[in-house]
Amino acid sequence: MTEFRLLHVDPDTDRRVAVAERIEGSGRFVADPEFSGGTATDTLAHESYDGLLVGHPLPDGTDGFVRRVRGGYPDLPVVTYGDESAFDARTTRTLFRAGVTDHLPLGDDAAYEALVDRLESSIEAFHDRQRTRQGAETLRRLGDAVADAPIDVDEAIGGALDALRDTYDVDYAGLARIVDGDFRFVAGRGVAGLREALAETVPLVETYCRTTVEEGRTLASNADGGIGDRDRPAIGRRLDLECYLGTPVYVDGDLFGTLCVVDRSRRQGFARWERTGIELAARWVARELEHDREKARLRTAHDAG
DSSP states (O other): OOOEEEEEEOSOHHHHHHHHHHHHHTTSEEEEEESSHHHHHHHHHHSOOSEEEEESOOTTOHHHHHHHHHHHOTTSOEEEEEOGGGOOHHHHHHHHHHTOSEEEEOOSHHHHHHHHHHHHHHHHHHHHHHHHHHHHHHHHHHHHHHHTOOSSHHHHHHHHHHHHHHHHTOSEEEEEEEETTEEEEEEEEEOTTHHHHTTSOEEGGGSTHHHHHHHTSOEESOTTSOOOTTTSOHHHHHHTOOEEEEEEEEETTEEEEEEEEEESSOOOOOOHHHHHHHHHHHHHHHHHHHHHHHHHHHHHHHHHO
């Protein structure tokens, strides 16, 4: 499980230590301590954090500190907490107007569990937004790489696979042909050893792509980044593949095969933009194959005439 890094600001040392023990005890967070809004602002300028946890009240004003944070870090999760006595309606409105993500009371075990869950959900939403923005830029670069590909179909597909592998930071990207239950990569880009191992023809039932073909849609490995031995297909167990994303490729309306990426390292599940990216690449590859078929048909017709 990923540990998120928090900047934990609380001038009350005893309370900060008690909260940190509960937060870090969940196994989800590592909390770096700060004692004032001023020093925390300086730390944020030099360090990278997944979220900000603030004990209310701060001597220099919690709402003022949150506004300063929002001026430089508009999307960073900021969760405040305090004793139940600090939860009057006026204080809560002031903090939310300043820009806090949430303001929670301390108390019993359920209150601490709620604090942990709220921190985790707000940080995950923060990273989802970041990935969406990064994904849009990455999709643009992937589109540019595809658009600049050579005219020759083999070189063009190879260029698309290079772009996919670089974009997704994986060990292998390949285009597979499926005929009569046999599965074979007809083009691939990847690390030495894995590239050669994946060049063999194998039964479709031994591959990840079997389910992709059966369901006729884009599929990926589990959201937590790992697929257990019991769930992995034979090729995954044999080559120690932990990460998969694949989509069907249809040429002239018929199944040609699949376009997929695989990796030997555990990683987070694929984001929506990554699924969109491989689908766009698959459609482009299909068009290239259709154009190549049409050119071959025209050459045949010309030679026959």
